[in-house]
Amino acid sequence: MTAVAATLTRDEAFARIRLLRSPNIGPVSFNQLLRRFGTASAALEALPDLAARGGAPYRPAAIERIEAEVAAVRSNGARYLFHDSPDYPALLAALESPPPILTVRGDSALLSRPSVAVVGARNASAAAVKLSRDFATALAGRGYVVVSGLARGIDSAAHRGALAGMADGGGTIGVIASGIDITYPPENTELQEHVASQGLLIAEMPPGTEPLARHFPHRNRIIAGLATGTLVVEAAPRSGSLITARLAAESGREVMAIPGSPLDSRSQGCNQLIREGAILVQSPDDVIELLAGFEGQARSSFREPSETYAADITDEPADIAGLLGLAPVAVDEIIRQSGSSAGAVQMALLELELAGRLQRHAAGRVSLVA
Template sequence: MSEAQAPALSRDEAFARIRLLRSPNVGPVSYAQLLRRFGTASEAIAALPDLAGRGGARYRPAEVARIEDEIAAVRKLGARYLFHDSPDYPEGLARLESPPPILTVRGDPALFTRPSVAVVGARNASAGAVKLARHFATALAGEGYAVVSGLARGIDSAAHAGALAGMSEWGGTIGVIASGIDVTYPPENLDLQEEVATRGLLIAEMPPRTEPLARHFPWRNRIIAGLASGTLVVEAAPKSGSLITARLAAEAGREVMAIPGSPLDSRSQGCNHLIREGAVLVQSAEDVMELLAGFDGAPRSTFRESEPLAFAPAEPEDPADVAGLLGTAPVPVDEIVRQSGASTGAVQTALLELELAGRLIRHAGGRVSLA
């Protein structure tokens, strides 16, 4: 697991980390930059008002009472926090350029140690695709794989149900949700989500009581892609969250697989496009297991995202003047660096100050825009 030698967190620092991440306008990228710059979450919290002031806004960190309430809610659910440098933090997630700083998890953490495959696809899936997803997941879980998906309608639900039906002593299923760990979406998956949490493992990056918003789903998708050695897309339209997951998996150096479908069905066009662009065509669970057996980080698929997903924090420097280069359309941070002529550190410092001031939005894929 990541950073196995990291010293155990004190109770006060763990509390401060949660408070830092829950403070206004602090996301995974700015959290990592702040910890790197100040060393501890406590020191970072103390610096927030000054940093936001440079970005043009007054600032108050998250209230202590709010964090106390959140921690009590997590404990009441039987869940726990998992920090990015904990010994049992998943290796696959740790290798992402922007790993989730803090996860809330409920269920069996031993599933993090299993070979894993993400199974994703359309919400409005065809009956045939639902049957395929269930069949694949049943077979994979029976052979000791952890089947990872997003607990959405359609393919996701079928993947979880199939894995639960076929799980062996070692295999199982991991559900990653875009809401707080105490919120079910869609509502009809209440029983399924509870079964995933009790028999498998349920993961949330958002705080408890958070309802899922559209902007949360790409961040959830990066967790799905990061947990698994490979992502299998069963059925997907040309523009869908499943293709975002596949692109994030490719960028992370994981295997990307797709099941082909009829060109007459729009729900197959996304998978057919992935195959044309280099994803591996699979037709059985055995094909998937053959690809992932002993996966060493060298995927057979040649599908790649065209733009780099630049999440990594740089060394802090005096901020560059980049506000004039930003608009409401998301652009890659790398492009801001190129156009500004400033160093990566200077650009990242400027973006951090704008974000804390509420003037910047970060998007999955290392892109930013004005709020």
């Protein structure tokens, strides 16, 4: 294993990977366990007892499986990036639940440079593809890193444009919904390799993971989280691009959209964003003007940042079983109604999650598993 945080031992790095790959462990529970037990090694030892208190037996991820994963990461020329590593991007770390571990391949220096996400429709119009490419070329030429998802259409055009315009520190970052060794769609094999060799390729999923539908929202939050602002070039009313834009807004980032004809369904998503408060942009200079003066307060107003609730878990869990159901409810609402401390509620939720009885949703909500 290479290039981990300076204070992280080889054994602890391995334990962190094993902890994150263990059943029912996500970013929220991973971070809570680290805060509570101090190390991933100690957290792994505690997992069976915590899950038993939640009502189920538990076995962490097999050591052999993690050894195989580490070997696969190394063989693909990639490395792990841990959440407390000095080169972990600060904007991504500011999310409510940032990825505890990423797999990266390429120039990680791009993570510290000004960046903008460019996203849009897979079945984009020829005009929108050209716009995406031209915007990305201009932005990269002005020193910006263009972040996108290596999908068909707008994403691919954005990466190609940024690669063509790289200068003065600009470049491109591709975030994929699969393992670092998987290309999707297949026709982007050459493009993904160019992004990895000339820019940076990022995956949250372990090597060998195929890009399943449930992985794309995780990818979208990384795209939004890496960038100061998200530009939507063309999108249908219900699309992953709009999800990315809303995630950006909830994180307090700038949200921009290029308007289009109301007669084209592929423009309706952008027009809807603008109507709801996203900033209308018509040129790369409009984007640069917005982002160059960004100081943490977005001018777009189509959605307020979501409420977050963080607390260290405690030893004694709260009795919250009667407050939970199949409908997602905000954690802070559970805390208010239970009358217990935030830490006690978080411990109870963690035990239920480890036992496979709790599901976490966006915006800090939870529900029981059906």
